[in-house]
Amino acid sequence: MPDHAEHGRELSASFIPADIESVLYSKWLSAEYFTANAASTKEPFTIVLPPPNVTGVLHIGHALDQTLQDCLSRMKRMKGFEVLWLPGMDHAGIATQNVVEKQLASQGKTRHDLGREAFLAKVWEWKAESGGAILDQMKRLGSGVDWSRERFTMDEVMSNAVGSIFKKMYDADLIYRAERIINWCTRCLTALSDIEVEHSDDEGEFVQIRYGEGDQSIVVATTRAETMLGDGAVAVHPDDPRYKHLIGTEVLLPLVNRMIPIIADELVEQDFGTGAVKVTAAHDPNDFEMAMRHNVPFVVIMNEHGVMDGTGTEFDGMDRFAARIAVVAKLKEMGRIVAEKRPYIHAVGHCSRCDTTVEPRLSKQWFVKVAPLAQASGDAVRNGSVKIEPVSLEPRYFEWVDKMHDWCISRQLWWGHRIPVWYGPQGEVVVVGPGEKAPDGWVQDPDVLDTWFSSGLWAFSTLGWPEKTADLAKFYPTSVLVTGYDILFFWVVRMMMMSTFAMDGVPPFKTIMLHGLVRDQFGKKMSKSRGNSIDPIEFLDKYGADALRFTLARGANPGADQALAEDWIGGSRNFATKLWNASRFAMLNGAHVNGELPAFSSLSPIDRWILTRLNETIIEADQLFESYEFSRACELIYHFAWDDLCDWYLELSKEVFASNEKAASQRVLGHVLDQLMRLLHPVMPFVTEELWCTLTGGESLVISSWPTSRPDQIDVEAKRIVTSLQEVVTEVRRFRNDQGIKPSQKIPGRFSGNPDVLSSASALRFLLKLEDKDFTPSATLDIAGAKIELDLTGSIDVVAERARLEKDLATALKDQKTAEVKLGNEGFMAKAPADVVVEIRERLEKTTSEIERIQAALAALS
């Protein structure tokens, strides 16, 4: 037999992630492992990366999201799928425009000083220089995306898709223009969709105002007193006995001195406030609805900046919040304030981009009619064609999809896809699709589309739609969407709607896999204001990508948030180091993968045991990965590698490797490491690649095959034997520890009894530092049916040993009693399943003999 020297280089004595990461990533890229082939005959596996904002940097949430996607795509590639993981970025309308406007502001300019075209040129310039920082950070993490297919939502292909889908939807009557109450940001000067509004509980005021005079008066309650200037009616519930007599009459609206009607509408809650609400049709969505039903006039009292305008009162020209104070003060002077509550905590909407308080505003905008689209999206999940993992999050999806409002898609911004609608001189409206041209003299709508409109197309626009491309045919629908539950409503639902419509009813993904949010070490939400945000790049530098990835994957329970502490990343780094050192040790001892594995039955019990554990781990880990149980899969592999392989197998095998009987074990160990590296590669791609290539001389784990389990290599007998060995080792170690014998100190010892233990006696002696020589035993242990005699060179510490034995005895007695009680229970004996009864019986026997053993040992002590 040739000596099996290590392949390639030797491993350095310590593992330094920075030494290997960028080298390996470059190797993978230049080999084009991540480049998908649409012409392949392999079954496709597709993931589209949720596109980060072009303004974004990698935060810890991205790191989690990408770790899981990389893990799935690497595993599927190893399983023989044609994998496409498609990356890209979102143009992020408001966010990006804000960034560039801020730059301009520092030069004392606004976008209007530049004009639309020059401003857009500036944005593109910014993108080229500073955009997409996140892409390089993804490489640091090891994300194996197909860079040849990188997309940007404003690219030509994508814009083409936007124009096409707009026309298709308009023609299908799914897009319309209407005057509605929309969310308006008075700073960004644009409409916002519902999801771009974040609600928070703010301190405001709740005041009750008396309208009218004498008998003909009514008290309304409001948190936005200034809007009373635009009231067109007062509404009460039709059944409210307090106000029934007033319905149909009119009251005087103070300050503006206008008579307004009292109407009855079921929308009014009798128990809320005074049961009478003011109806400000042009400035509140609920009021708008009531106004439509009752022909209440729309009175606009504010301009786009949120400044009072057109009321014909002294308040014109005041900011809305100043006007609120002034109006209440004036009404108070008039004796019309009946009650005031301040502070009054209530939900207030804020612009998700700049936090400005959103103002509901009557405005003419473009909308998507969502009812039919949402219905189809809900049905796709209801009928099982799309699965949501974990299932427990389905109700949230349905809750949103089933009561979604029409979606306002026009934005008064410049950065984005311009609405492809042109208006003729006579007010004609035409949608101009890609490649079409509007008649001369017609004018294009100045607004752009909501960013989510284009990102809603992501699953198919990235593949070349509306062209019938090879990519689209091969890779649509995508296999799984991996994303945080926080954007289930924002993005996932929109993708479902748009894709299902565009792709003739085929939903964009087969599975939606939702993970949670990364939180700080105490489970608190990370935020700038708390100051508990953490920077993944810092941890990549400090602990390496594998450590960060493993920590995140290990914490990823389906749909649940996870806490993250630096200490835990350190722990994962230690794990990577452990793998490194174990592999190094193994290779120094000649572990290799050359030739066939020796016949299973010819192997030692210890070798058979580690192969058994390997196979069990492969089977279980594979199932866990396939069901997106990343946390449990990582936990399982971690304990196999650290406990079974390092702590037991390597320790029990040291004696063999030091002998001349090591050939079989060298091959077995090589095989176990080979398979373990494959199994762990999706989560820890760098360290496994380095170790595996060194061990096997193979080209790359990325293109190697996924481990397959070998049912013929699962041996219960070997497990039983090794369990006995483990008991012996642990008990002797405990005894030595109790007796104060230093771990390094060798003492004479010998075994007798249990043949399973005897057959591994030399391994045990090596591990337990027991010398094989003649001696007169001063202590005898009875473990797992084996007798272990030791010479402590002198008398043993009787007090310590007695304390130990008595503690064990107490435990055994308690266990024995529990079993006895059960077996003595008639109900239990009559109704418990047979296998449970057998188990309890065995437990009773075991504890009984254990008690006998301990009592005998105690007796021997005295």
Next chain:
RNA sequence: GGACGAUUGGCUCAGCGGUAGAGCACCACAUUGACAUUGUGGGGGUCACUGGUUCGAUCCCAGUAUCGUCCA
């Protein structure tokens, strides 16, 4: 106000109708070779509370309390 979820060792979380688990933290011992980014041994929980179902409940059901998230 609506919906959903959570409550398990110091911290963060798994788990499960049949004697409570992990990581980190903690205590003790150890530095003659894979690894101190380590090894060995150890301590620590009446599984929020109250009822119910069951031979048996941390687990299932109901209620209570507290906390969290989303929506209005």
